Amino acid sequence: xxxxxxxxxxxxxxxxxxxxxxxxxxxxxxxxxxxxxxxxxxxxxxxxxxxxxxxxxxxxxxxxxxxxxxxxxxxxxxxxxxxxxxxxxxxxxxxx
Amino acid sequence: xxxxxxxxxxxxxxxxxxxxxxxxxxxxxxxxxxxxxxxxxxxxxxxxxxxxxxxxxxxxxxxxxxxxxxxxxxxxxxxxxxxxxxxxxxxxxxxxxxxxxxxxxxxxxxxxxxxxxxxxxxxxxxxxxxxxxxxxxxxxxxxxxxxxxxxxxxxxxxxxxxxxxxxxxxxxxxxxxxxxxxxxxxxxxxxxxxxxxxxxxxxxxxxxxxxxxxxxxxxxxxxxxxxxxxxxxxxxxxxxxx
Numbered sequence: 001x002x003x004x005x006x007x008x009x010x011x012x013x014x015x016x017x018x019x020x021x022x023x024x025x026x027x028x029x030x031x032x033x034x035x036x037x038x039x040x041x042x043x044x045x046x047x048x049x050x051x052x053x054x055x056x057x058x059x060x061x062x063x064x065x066x067x068x069x070x071x072x073x074x075x076x077x078x079x080x081x082x083x084x085x086x087x088x089x090x091x092x093x094x095x096x
Numbered sequence: 097x098x099x100x101x102x103x104x105x106x107x108x109x110x111x112x113x114x115x116x117x118x119x120x121x122x123x124x125x126x127x128x129x130x131x132x133x134x135x136x137x138x139x140x141x142x143x144x145x146x147x148x149x150x151x152x153x154x155x156x157x158x159x160x161x162x163x164x165x166x167x168x169x170x171x172x173x174x175x176x177x178x179x180x181x182x183x184x185x186x187x188x189x190x191x192x193x194x195x196x197x198x199x200x201x202x203x204x205x206x207x208x209x210x211x212x213x214x215x216x217x218x219x220x221x222x223x224x225x226x227x228x229x230x231x232x233x234x235x236x237x238x239x240x241x242x243x244x245x246x247x248x249x250x251x252x253x254x255x256x257x258x259x260x261x262x263x264x265x266x267x268x269x270x271x272x273x274x275x276x277x278x279x280x281x282x283x284x285x286x287x288x289x290x291x292x293x294x295x296x297x298x299x300x301x302x303x304x305x306x307x308x309x310x311x312x313x314x315x316x317x318x319x320x321x322x323x324x325x326x327x328x329x330x331x332x333x334x335x336x337x338x
Contacts, residue, residue: 057145057209064148064202068155072307075194079314086321093328 107317114313121310124303128296136296145209148202153281154301155198156224158308160262162192163231165312167259170252182248183323185255187315189234191308196228211275218275219268223261230258 132150139146165188173181203221204214215221234251241247269276281287287294 057143060145060205060209061147064205065151067201068151068198071194071198072311075191075311076314079311079318083314083318083321086318086325089325090321090328093325093332 107320110313111317114310114317117306117310117313121303121306124299124306128300128303131296131299136292137290139293142210145206148206150296150300152199152202152206153297154304155195155202156265157301158304159192159195159199159227160266161305162188162195162308162312163227163255163259163262166192166231166234166255170255173252174249174256179323180320182252183316183319184312185252186238187312187319189231189255190315191311193228193231193235195304195308196224196231199224200228207275216275219272220265220274220276223265223268227258227261227265230254230261234258 128150132147136147136150138144166185169181169185169188172178173185203224207216208214234254237254238244238247238251241250268274269278280289281294281297289297
């Protein structure tokens with residue numbers, strides 16, 4: 001139960017973070033003065049116009065972070081479970 | 097089963113290091129996460145989607161590190177035939193594949209908004225996909241031979257050869273016409289990105305590097321335990337029945 005609560009809080013934090021960043025972007029106070037060259041211009045390819053901003057970008061950020069954190073968290077759980085199982089097996093083998 | 101006391105103590109020490117590094121990584125990850133969404137400025141051209149950069153680039157660098165360790169340990173294994181080096185290679189390769197998967201998943205999510213396409217067959221994305229396939233092949237090759245020692249040797253050779261792809265990926269934006277932009281942080285004349293962006297990137301690089309070493313040590317303990325159990329089972333099978 002406690003684990004589920006922790007996972008839910010982490011998911012809520014993940015959901016809330018892009019919204020906070022959106023609020024920060026909307027105020028315009030924190031936008032950077034740095035203007036990197038568009039990808040096309042840097043590579044010598046024809047430059048494209050900046051893509052329109054939509055809610056979709058926020059979903060992409062959320063999914064990217066959720067997958068990255070989910071993969072790493074899943075791997076930690078997998079290693080912990082495997083370690084416990086192996087130790088139990090080793091104990092079983094050590095017993096006369 | 098007789099287990100050398102030194103080996104048990106060594107594994108317990110490795111586990112302690114893993115937990116310690118994991119604790120530091122957790123602090124750095126929370127700090128990095130806060131910096132990504134509350135400290136780093138929003139990039140003008142791409143908007144919020146550019147924040148994927150802070151997980152995409154550090155994951156790529158950690159994957160390079162992991163596959164570099166695989167190559168070095170594989171070289172050491174072929175030379176010294178030390179089982180510990182083979183164990184480190186396997187663990188680093190597994191983690192490298194995980195971090196490379198993060199790169200290959202987050203890249204298209206960023207690219208779809210920034211470039212208007214999920215996937216572009218430019219040099220960097222193609223070489224990165226190739227790297228992922230090489231190290232997935234590393235695990236397939238280990239299992240493909242009947243003689244495990246042979247499988248380890250073949251995989252070690254692939255682990256070394258596969259690392260040749262790392263400089264190709266890194267230099268591809270200089271050598272080829274690619275959709276990926278040229279570096280804005282890691283370049284000889286210093287970073288041209290906003291200082292807050294560079295700081296956020298560095299903190300997230302530190303966090304993922306600490307996490308990588310913590311997971312590498314934890315996975316190494318699991319690998320050693322697994323091999324010890326396998327050896328004990330083989331020994332029990334070979335022991336004559338009383």
